[in-house]
Structures are given as structure tokens and as C-alpha cells.
Amino acid sequence: MPNTLLWADATADDLPLLQSLRFGNQPYELEISDWLSQDAGKFLGQNGNFIWAYFNRSGDCVGFTSLSTALWNLTGSGGCSALVDIMYIPALGIDKRFHSVGSGEIPFPDRYLGQMLNHVIQEATKRKRTRDKLGLLTHPDNGKAADIYQSKCGFEKLPLYYFVDSNPETPYFQWIRKI
Numbered sequence: 391m392p393n394t395l396l397w398a399d400a401t402a403d404d405l406p407l408l409q410s411l412r413f414g415n416q417p418y419e420l421e422i423s424d425w426l427s428q429d430a431g432k433f434l435g436q437n438g439n440f441i442w443a444y445f446n447r448s449g450d451c452v453g454f455t456s457l458s459t460a461l462w463n464l465t466g467s468g469g470c471s472a473l474v475d476i477m478y479i480p481a482l483g484i485d486k487r488f489h490s491v492g493s494g495e496i497p498f499p500d501r502y503l504g505q506m507l508n509h510v511i512q513e514a515t516k517r518k519r520t521r522d523k524l525g526l527l528t529h530p531d532n533g534k535a536a537d538i539y540q541s542k543c544g545f546e547k548l549p550l551y552y553f554v555d556s557n558p559e560t561p562y563f564q565w566i567r568k569i
């Protein structure tokens with residue numbers, strides 16, 4: 391199965407390898423590189439946070455996923471009681487060299503991203519405890535990622551926007567699915 395990815399738990403020692411990945415030059419692609427260079431070290435220093443690196447059979451690092459938890463307001467109503475404890479994917483990406491590998495030939499679940507998402511969803515399910523939802527954000531210009539999460543992975547868009555500290559002007563879409 392030449393297309394089957396292997397994965398490894400990333401530690402701080404693996405960050406230089408992940409930081410060498412290139413996701414593209416759009417702002418929403420560059421922010422994934424920024425996350426790896428500016429936030430991932432601190433992220434890995436906190437219990438319950440994970441980054442996985444994925445390798446193809448030639449030993450190339452193809453991409454990464456990450457997993458954490460978050461408190462999200464799922465309804466838009468006020469007050470702390472509206473906050474729900476969820477599993478959360480802060481960032482993921484595939485190196486530009488490996489975008490769309492197998493597109494049109496290999497079914498999505500067997501493609502690189504399909505395998506990576508399947509793995510991170512399994513990890514989220516394994517670690518969820520009482521949490522029954524998995525969330526992630528997309529930049530409003532990242533129509534491709536939004537399309538994938540909605541049409542391939544069962545995520546639904548919340549009727550709310552999320553504002554992140556690193557990009558306070560931008561209303562991110564919030565996506566959620568059951569686990």
C-alpha cells in the first residue's frame with residue numbers, strides 16, 4: 391500500500407521538521423506555518439495537547455495534525471453556562487508538494503488528508519471523556535478546507551464567528567461534528 395501513511399507523536403524535537411513544511415502563500419496557509427513556528431512549542435508543553443506528524447512510505451513528512459480541548463459557545467446565548475467543553479483541532483496541514491495527491495483516482499478516505507483526518511478523529515474519540523463534539527476553525531477565505539470538512543468529514547458550520555487573538559479582525563467559521 392504505497393499510499394498508506396505512518397504517523398508519530400511529535401515532540402518539541404520534531405518541530406524543526408514540521409516548520410520546514412510549506413503550505414502555500416495565501417494568508418490562511420501562512421498562518422499554519424506561523425502556528426508551527428510561534429505557538430506549537432508552548433502548545434506541546436501543555437498536558438493533553440498533541441501534534442502528529444505523518445510520513446509516506448518514502449519517508450517524506452507529508453503533513454501534521456493537532457489536538458487539544460476548548461470551551462466553545464455553541465448557541466450564541468450569553469453566560470458561562472453556554473460554554474461547552476469540546477475536543478478541538480487547532481491546526482493541520484499538508485505540505486504543498488503533497489496537496490491533492492490521488493485526486494480523481496483515489497477515494498478521499500484513502501488519500502493523505504483522508505487518512506490524517508481519520509486518524510485525528512480516532513484520537514479525539516479515544517481521548518474525549520465526557521466530550522462528545524470535535525471542533526475546528528477555518529479562515530473565511532479557505533473555501534477548500536471548509537468544503538472538505540463539510541462534504542467529506544461530517545462537520546457542520548455553526549451560525550457564529552470566532553475571533554482569534556492572532557488575527558482579531560477576521561471572523562473565522564466554526565465547524566463542529568459529533569464524536
Ligand SMILES: CC(C)(COP(=O)(O)OP(=O)(O)OC[C@H]1O[C@@H](n2cnc3c(N)ncnc32)[C@H](O)[C@@H]1OP(=O)(O)O)[C@@H](O)C(=O)NCCC(=O)NCCS
Pocket residue numbers: 413414418419422481482483484485488489490491493494498501502503527528529532533534535537538541
Ligand atoms: C486543506 C488541505 C489540508 C487539503 O488537502 P489537499 O491534499 O490539498 O486536498 P485535496 O486537493 O485532495 O482536496 C480534497 C477535497 O477538497 C475539495 N476541494 C479541492 N479543491 C477545492 C477548491 N479549490 N475549492 C473548494 N473545494 C476544493 C474537494 O472536495 C476535494 O475532494 P475531491 O478531490 O474528491 O473533489 C491542504 O490544502 C492544506 O494543507 N492547505 C494549507 C493549510 C490549511 O489550509 N489547513 C487547514 C486549516 S483549517
